[in-house]
Amino acid sequence: MRLQRRTERAYAEKGGDKMNSFLRLVLKTPYRIAFWAMGMMIAPFFFQPTVYGQVTIDFWHAMEGPKGPALTEMVKDFMKEHPNIKVNVSLQGGYTDIVRKVQAGIAANALPDLLMLGQRHGIPQISDSGRLLVLDEYVTAEDRKDIGPGLFGRYSYKGKVMAIPFAVSTPIFHINANRFKEVGLNPDKPPTTWDELVAYAKKLTRDVDGDGRIDQWGFNIHSDIPWHVYGFIYQNGGTLYGPDGQSKLDSPEVIQAIQFWSDLVHKHKVMPPMAHEGGSKLFTAGNLGIFQRSSAFIEGAAKAIGKRFDYRVAYLPKGKIYAVPDGGGGLGVFKSTPEKERAAITLLKWLTSTKGIARFSKDTGYITFRKSSIAIPEMKAYFAENTRDHVAAEQMEYVRSNPVNHADGAIWDGLGNLIEKIESNPKADIPALLKEFNAKVNKEIVEYRGK
């Protein structure tokens, strides 16, 4: 107000007493408006409308694109059912962004109550911070049976459940049935073993216009390479870590799996080298027979393809066994006050219930991973129309995951690099590369333990 008076004085000095009341009003008004506007902006912080017994919680999620609004709608319905819980839903970017924000949130003591955690994004580090609530007591025996140990393992750390699976996806074969028929293959019988995959892909790889360059490829894998390498390793009976928590990346199973990948490119020449980035376009354009990519791609692919060709999906083949790696994210709860924790758990249970998972997977294209969700009549009707989603849900029988390890990030990154080295160099010494890589990862693991 002092400033206002001074300015008025300045005007008065200029215009003297001749300044009429109208002008005075005109000059004063902006100040008055500004004063009241500021007051109204600040006021809500002092007088927050509080409903007696109402709890407000924050929910951070990572559902980018149309999946976010679908989740927000679900939470809105939750609030209708639970009028005493208010949820602030906010998209925080992808899973990597969310971890970065948690890092900052821990330092600033500004964490959400419910959090979506990527299955390979910092679960050990966030758990070790001591801020995550251990969820064991909220998971019933039926839940464990309904969801299966393959998924739960991925969200447990040091033997305790740190998050509940929610937005789940796995790789799946996306198949162009028209290409199959053209080369005399039966699309009702997709390849079920590695050998069959090679035989099929060889037939599907063709130079149609005869210019010496292949224009129809048999097989390709999407650019999230390490994830698919996990699949190859599991299918070959291998694991990333031994029971002692040390990495096992130089085991014969892993070497064979990587060798098979390399052979698809260099020996059998059915997969274009270093062309994973363009795989999706190649597939939707109709120039790829079999494409291995996440089940989350089904909806987008179906839209892009339309009626141009017969698009189907199939299980990944088996090496020694059938296996698919898990992907996506789960939900965790940060410690806060007992009321907030209770509210967050209520929302978590509501979202991951049989009904919740059914609705979420129907609305977003994530996998219906609860066996009980698949069985409800609503979902049966949905699957009758969306057979591709049904295949993805049934494939969950073979889902596998590696136990959470803080070296996950290093392994993910290193495997990607390794495959790039191998694909760009036919003479790469795979056992030697894996041995070197394994030693590096193990050093990290020992270093982390030493802290």
Add this chain to the structure above:
Amino acid sequence: MGNKVASTEDKATILFSFVKPRAFWNFVAGYGFVLPALVLIVAFIFVPAIYGFLISFTRWDMMSPTRTFVGLSNYYSLLKSTDFYHSLFVTLYYLVGTIPFTMALGLGLAVALNRKFPGVTFFRLVYYSPVVTSTVAMGVVWLWMYDPINGIINYLLLQLGLPPQKWVSSPSTAMPSLIIMDIWKHVGYDMIIFLAGLQSIPHHLYEAMDVDGGGRWAKFRLVTWPLLAPTTFFILVISIINRFKIFATVHTMTKGGPANATEVIVYFLYKQAFQYFKIGYAFAIAYILFVIIFALTLAQWKIGKQKIHYQ
């Protein structure tokens, strides 16, 4: 005081002048105006920088409540790590690949566009426009163009009867691909600075050359180039600092791959901090990077002082 040299007494008067009421308000106003900027700089640059320096002596993931003091071990293991030297090498490759070409092209364009002809503003605008577009958006567009199967660049190469390339998908061509895009993106900036430099050269020097019968090349060699030296020097210093900090292009286009071929030093740092959660180690990288850039700039200034004559 006039033009007299201030005596000790005067200095004292100036120093304590804020005691006088009027001068006091001047003092308050002056600092009041600087304060917002100062607070921001201290809070968001100096404090984090010093804090980061302290963290570089610890092992920490930014989440755990405990921070282990490890002394110089982060620096020690960094200087032993082959990945670090690899990323340093990659960064130098990038520097050597981009800076000379961007500067030469920028100078060429500046000389060409430092004339009056119809549409000159249009051309200046066209060459400058990549500078102001978003790096991330341009990265995505270039990725489409570089696509080995569906990309327009390979299509054009095929039309010309040349072999198609793998571009960002192969370890051997990934870095050159990034370099080409970088040159395209930054040539406009160098051009504008060179243009400003060119226009500050007094015209009478060229007239004198005309009288003495100097040709175009002589004019460039004897007048333009020496008088542009401060501009060239400025661009060189700024370019080296900026190229050392390259991150967004790599993050959008290659993520340091394929096979680590484009893992520049800042991307290496980012991975350590936010993928491997080794914050202490990452800060050690940041401080080594700081020392490198500081030393390079200092060396440039030392050389610059001897070689460059400001008008």
